[in-house]
Amino acid sequence: MMLRLMKYLFATAAFLVFSSAAFSQKVKFEVGAPAVVAVGEPFRIEFSLNAKPDGFTPPSFTGFDVLAGPTASEGTSVSIVNGNVTKTVSFTYTYVLSATAAGKGTVSAAGVEVDGKTYATRPMTIEAIAEAAAPEAGAGGDTAGRRQGDGTASAAPGTRLGADDLLVRVSVSRHEAYKGQPVRATFKLYTRVALSGIESPRYPAFNGFWVHELDVSGYDWQRETLDGKVYDARVIKEVLLYPQQSGRLLIEQTSMTAIAQLVVQNPGRSQSLFDDFFGGGQTVQQVRRNISAPPVSITVKDFPAGAPASFNGAVGKFRLDAVLGEQTVAANASDAYVLKLSGSGNLPLIQAPKLEMPASFEQYNMKTTESLAYDASGISGYRQFEYPFIPRAEGSYTIAPVEFSYFDPEAARYVTLATAPAGMEVRPDSTAGRNTPSGLVSGVSKEDIKILDRDIRFIRIGDPGLVRKGNFLFGSLPYFLALALMLGGFAAGYVYLKKHLREMRNVTLVRNKKANKVALQRLRAAGDYMNAGDERRFYEEMLRALWGYMSDKLNIPVSNLTKDNIREELQRRSVSPERVERFIGIITECEYAQYSPSSSGQMNEIYGAAARALSRFESEIKK
Template identity: 40%
Template sequence: MKNLYFLVFLIFAKWGYSQDIAFTASAPEVVELGQQFRLIYTINAQADKFSAPAIDAFSVLAGPSTSQSSNVSIINGKVTQAFELRYTYVVQANKEGEFTIPPAEVTVDKKVYKSNTVKIEVVKGAARQDRSVTSTAGINQAQRTPDQTEISNSDLYIKIFVSKTKVHREQHLIATIKLYSRLTITRLENAKLPAFQGFITEELEVPPLTSLNRERINDQVYLTGVLKKYILYPQKTGEITIDPFEMDVYYQKPNNRRSRSMFDDFFGSVDSEGRKVISNSVTVNVSDLPANKPFNFSGAVGKIKMSASIDNSNVKTNDAVNLKIKISGSGNLKYINPLKIEFPADFDVYDPKISDNIKYSEDGAFGNKTFEYLMIPRHAGEFTIPAFTFSYFDTETDQYKTDKAGPFNIHVAKSEGDTALTVSSAFTKEDLRFLGQDIRFIKQKDINLKKSNQFLFGSKVFYLIYAASILAFIILFLFRKKKMKENANVMLVKNKKANKFARKRLKQAFAYMKQEQRESFYEELVKALWGYLSDKLGIPVANLSQDNARSEMLSKKVDEEYINQMLNIIDRCEYARYAPVTEETKMDTLYNDAIKVISKLQQKLK
């Protein structure tokens, strides 16, 4: 088996080399004066000859040492080969400045390839001993602590950066929490994240801190690493302060104890020490969006587009039709709510199915969010879903923009067996069972006939039953006519049943509260409140907003106190879905407040 792999390797080796050849050079970007480091040249082919460049600015301590690795895999009959050859130098920085190492050359199959150049900056190293003497001058040796003699705040700190300090409300910014150290870090513990009050947050993935990068800061070389990174969406205007980040950082620290043996002097003596490191706080200035907001603007911010389609424009009664609305682009896509759409009154429309495919990066959130409405037409005819619009604030142009979709025309034909507007006189199985009993068997024997002493017909009881039947028919007819009239007025029906529907949704919200399903609870509670207002005010939910709800309730002489209570509960629910829980946004508090305000409005909106 080994011989087989070796044979495969030999057969495909030349084929592998005929592929794109990559020859690269790598080294640290910043090093300290006197520091030793590796300069590595890597090629993905077997080289015939390697020519190193002149490295005058550095001392070559060792090299070039060569190493190579290869891997051949056969998967489903497909052979792939990976090969890598390395030339490694160990060099030392001898003087400060910025230096460029020229390209190296390598020959493969009589063809010469050149590597990239390497730029290295050499900075002055930190002279710990000298700094200790200077900073502790005049201090008695016995009084010195390890912190006073060796470690300063500039040797180890954490800093919070934001990509922007001035943004609009709902415009994203990136917050980065970064560690800086001139010490050897051993472990990190007990991280305390900022609360990010006033922001909606999405955490970004960062590479694990298995190794740190070198950076030059104020002529000093630091090991740096990103601890956390977040996308922030400000939810209020004004100055918002991001609290400091806290973490316990442990590091190696040479001790100052007197050497007790020759081995201490030879190996050195190192202690591990930790300290709580607290970062800076950051203030972000958040301005409100411009005042000329479109009437249907609901808070979407970014570079966004809207499209819509229906899956079938020719259907029969009781067949399903799907309206699909897709919001795509970059911005606060996750927090975009369903659009306001006016559906035909003869359609049963269900709450939209919401799905999203959103990815997060330093450029913000990008992807798409989809709303799918299931519609079922109950009557035949020609129907139209009017054109609707979606408005958003474009952060590139600092302007509001509006996308339009529709109108959508739908032809609904009457389906077979549709009894919505007809009355069927067909026999049922129950009728057929007794059909043979209409004509009874004629008895041939003599029968005894008896004369009845009293007939019901013509009696007082007969006329009483007759009058009662006529009266019951009239009452039933009037009641039926009234119900038909009410059913024709959909708004009146919804008005009368508003409290019933609201109680039903509140019951479901209560169930979610008992199950500790926070997001479902807040969503159901908001639906109950908006649904109640929609039914009572005669405004479709799709067209309902806080402004027109307020004006409509004021026109119906509803106390402004009750109006503010209702709209405040809705705001608290919306805020609680994406923000930490406070006393005002606890589920039981909001639930009780919702019941109270609906009871008060029920007395006013009759």
């Protein structure tokens, strides 16, 4: 009887908890659809609700044919975490539409009724594009809302790969900027076919810029138009660029290998009705295509003339605040003066403002703290500079105002900020009276006596009592021997420097000699990433080491370096084919591992094989 009563009580409590969780949830009614579609292309539009509706008012569609719908689906989930119960209810109404003509079509608001209240979605506009040539069946398809978890496109595979089905483009937020003004560079991948991944991405070096890479994990695939065609597009890399020199700077060419999935007919077998139904006569094949984006130029303007004396290269919009720790302290007690620079701009590159303090204040090393946020618009936050000091003598003092100037690129002018003067009272040291010498002159402090004692020393008078010891070195045999050694050393140094300068003019020889040193530095960096378990950066650094070593050793620019010309050049230099193929295999393993999960054991194996290969090449490859 007692057990049955406990079951009833538990069931009642669970019902109340679940009911309260459901009723307390805020009702949301939203619509989701692609912003751009192709004429004649089927696409889906979904109206989602996180509560159980009492009724649904369908929208009206202008410029679209309704191919199917509305199709209703329902889902419920309950989660209990640390005693907190969360119940989620979802209702979805789905339509399949097709645009009838090019232009902008409209979808009116849909409505639902929940617990006597009416909720409505926002009306939306969808643009339809009439493409020059319709894609093959399955080449574009309805990919909206159907993406793989790894971020690759999962449309139905097409039957052929067109010239413009895979593209990569680089866009910048501005083509003209001042020094220190942020430029956002966005690398975007466009596809009209099913895409399984990319290989061997080569991004620019961004010479002349200070670079900060932004997180692109939050970006998802979106429908976009490019040159009159509809693509699935996604941001694959985004960086903030801060120009460090004026003139024309170039964002170099970007290249990579994209892997498309195409449907091909199995060779040597007839296509029967049975194969058509079950798909037995076709297979999905991965096709690799090299794609690249052209360079992008940025015109960087120098700062205008008339910069204030307190300007040190800060660009943006800032605010300067100052705080004095204690306005009344005892002599020989520590205190601090704090400057806080906040705003948006090139904060990481800004130097600390110069602080002038009274002569009797002993200053110590400045401490810097910062809190910065990076987003697509730039860098914002604050940097705080703390100046510790100790006043050594009592009295009333004033810390002079601190000036800080920055350049506002939007207004194209300099702005100078200044703090208010800070008054400070220094009391006598509590221990000073015990050590005051008798006969101290009135008006002269103990600190003045200490400074005077360090500043002036009495001159010795009378007979100095100097005594000559030993013989002069000049004219003796050791003197001439030392002179001969110096002349010989000078001649040897002259010959060495002449030879060194001659070798330095030979760019090929210099790169050849430095190839092993640069590769070892990169291998050490890759080893650090391996120990930290950072696979992506490990394989990136390994590829830089391997490609860079061969570029320097064989005197081939990295942009022109391929596996084929490495193989030809090494065989021409009498390197055994087995070692050449092993080296090419290491590069291929690193490129493949960038986009597939691996283990720490595989990283150790690749790292050891690369180190051994470079060591053997260093002894086999001649100048």
